[in-house]
Amino acid sequence: MDEIEQKNVEHTELKDVGYDDVPGMVLTDTNFISDFIKKTKVQDVLNWGRKNSLWFMVNAMGCCGVELLSTGMAHYDTDRFGIIPRNSPRHADVMIVSGYVTKKYLPALKRIWDQMPAPKWVICFGDCAISGGPFYESYSTHQNIDEIFPVDVFVPGCPPRCEALIQGFVELQKKIDAKKDKGTDY
């Protein structure tokens, strides 16, 4: 308890000092700047950078996870597209729902999703993540993950091949390039 109280005290002191006095620095709590940038050509440059560095999180949730893992390995070599597997959600841009989502796992998945920094995208990988798959009408799984997460790309298959996942990434890159993705609405 003492540590928490100390942290709070430090935080309030920092707030009291403030950065308003720094010349040339503007503090804002609105997304005015990002909204303005979205109207300009700067957003195209940002999207170009984002679509070519889609780091995905290694979150193997079911049997499709094996395909997910092998996609990130040397044979398919997705590094050449800038698609790099990351082990921490704090490093990742793309969350791949690669399997059934049980009722017990959904809170953990939501927490992982909250840990990822925006902009972030979701790919539904495999029939289980899309509609329930073989676990359709199961007592312990969630169907319709797209009602919970903003899904951009669905990759059907049971399981889909690694090439299908790479094509899903390519489709996601196209959506980001055309500014039709759901991930940057932050």
Place this chain on the structure above:
Amino acid sequence: MDANSIMASLTGKFPEDIYDSNIESGIRIVAKVKPQNVVEVCRYLKDELSFGHLCCEFGADYPDRNEIEVIYIIGSYDHPVILTMKALLPRENPVVESVVPVYWNANWYERETYELFGVKYLNHPNLKPLVLPQEMLGEWPLRKDYEGFPNKTAKNLV
């Protein structure tokens, strides 16, 4: 020991508790047991008849007979005989003594049977759900009359 001598020893020791016994082959024997004395029978099986390996423990629901069976499958490292032992419990209040003091690996089997069938195990060291979330406790999803399945909710059928 062969199947006949094992079954003779078991029924000789517990004439009241073991019934409907059957010798299916030289390696498979089946018996039903009174649920009050499951622990004593299991202790006798482990100590005297060298049934040292509880392979599996699970439940089965029979709504037409109004019974829930708890089934113990017990094997051995010394002889080739596998015993299938069934305890018949009433469906309204299935309560049976835990066999964890005899077979320690029954711990998770009994937790799973508890969350899926609602069988209460007395004197279990840690009776809580194993796989299902806590809020699904009480639904007993593997009973035959369970109706909590999501009905035609998936819309993105591929």
